[in-house]
């Protein structure tokens with residue numbers, strides 16, 4: 001398995017190759033958090049909303065996680081056998097995952113869930129699954145996703161709803 005420092009180098013290369021700004025993809029601290037979280041919680045499968053460049057998907061996959069991820073934009077270029085990327089909105093994506101009878105240990109939410117997505121997302125999670133809501137600050141999407149999800153958390157035994165704070169400089 002690659003070291004965190006090797007993964008941060010891949011992140012830097014993704015940004016450079018795509019001539020993108022640092023701020024739209026998860027930062028180095030978030031990468032470290034995700035890397036350690038996956039190891040601590042022995043995550044094997046994850047669903048992600050908001051692929052963009054694919055830094056977060058790359059970290060998860062390189063840590064051995066099988067990742068299903070979607071984005072309405074086509075910015076994703078990082079090929080990895082464990083990354084299942086869908087260029088679509090979350091609503092169609094979550095319906096597809098349900099139809100395919102997939103279940104997940106973790107959700108990494110870096111896009112805004114639509115109202116109709118919220119319950120569907122929770123139902124896709126295994127018991128003791130974790131939900132990470134990125135951009136957890138002020139009224140940003142992480143906080144709004146967290147608030148929407150909280151209503152349904154009682155329905156399954158979710159291990160924790162974690163807001164990953166991401167302070168963009």
Ligand SMILES: C[S@@+](CC[C@H](N)C(=O)[O-])C[C@H]1O[C@@H](n2cnc3c(N)ncnc32)[C@H](O)[C@@H]1O
Nearest residue numbers: 025026050052053054055056071072090111112
């Ligand atoms: C901050 S970027 C994600 C960064 C990515 N996690 C990374 O590490 O490179 C947020 C992305 O979420 C996508 N997005 C937001 N809401 C979405 C939704 N409901 N369905 C699909 N994509 C969505 C946007 O198109 C955008 O590309």
